[in-house]
Amino acid sequence: MRIEPQRPTAKNQPEQFAGDVWVDMIAVPNEPDQRMSVAVVKFAPGARTAWHSHARGQYLRVTQGVARFGTRDGEIIEVRPGETLYTPPGQDHWHASADDTFMEHIAMLENGDDPATTTVWKEHITDAEYEGKTE
Template sequence: MHVEPVQPTVKNPPEQFAGDVWVDMIAVPHERDQRMSVAIVKFAPGARTAWHSHARGQYLRVTQGIARFGTRDGEIIEVHAGQTLYTPPGQDHWHAAADGCFMEHIAMLESGDDPATTTVWKEHITDAEYDGQVTA
């Protein structure tokens, strides 16, 4: 048993995020058979991910602000602090901070059988996709 070393906050890359987004890793696998990764991700107002999917799905627990999540079929969900969103394996989605507020969430996911498929990054979302009407 040991206390994990503190990792520095990292700004996420512009190839995968639009706007200012920072990540603090909480947990990463140590052993070959471990799969879980956990991170705190902080979004500036209006900042967003590109389209992406996860081989084994993802849980996102909003801890501050209002998050917006979108899917390829045009569904947009707003999630508030204290709520958790689940995206199933392989589902293309994006997440973002709502305009006018910072948003923070805890991201929890498992590595894919092939680590290259854990998260598959795609194109950036458009302003129209981000600005879409909340459907749920």
């Protein structure tokens, strides 16, 4: 057993996020056969991810604020503290904070067989997609 060292908070990359988003890693694989990663992710009001998918899916537990999650078909789900959203493997989606509140969630996922495929990042979402307006 050992206590894991605290990692510094990192600001997420503008290629993958719009607005201010910070991540604190809680757990990362230590052994070759481990896959799990867990992070606390904090979004400023209106901040959002780009479209992306995960090789093995993802669980997101909202701990503060109001989270918005969107899918390619235009569905938007609002999730509140204490609720957990599951995204299946390969499903394109985005996460965001509501416009008027900070949002925090715990992200839990497993690495893909090739760790480089764990998360596949795509284009940024549009304001219309964020607002649930599809053509």
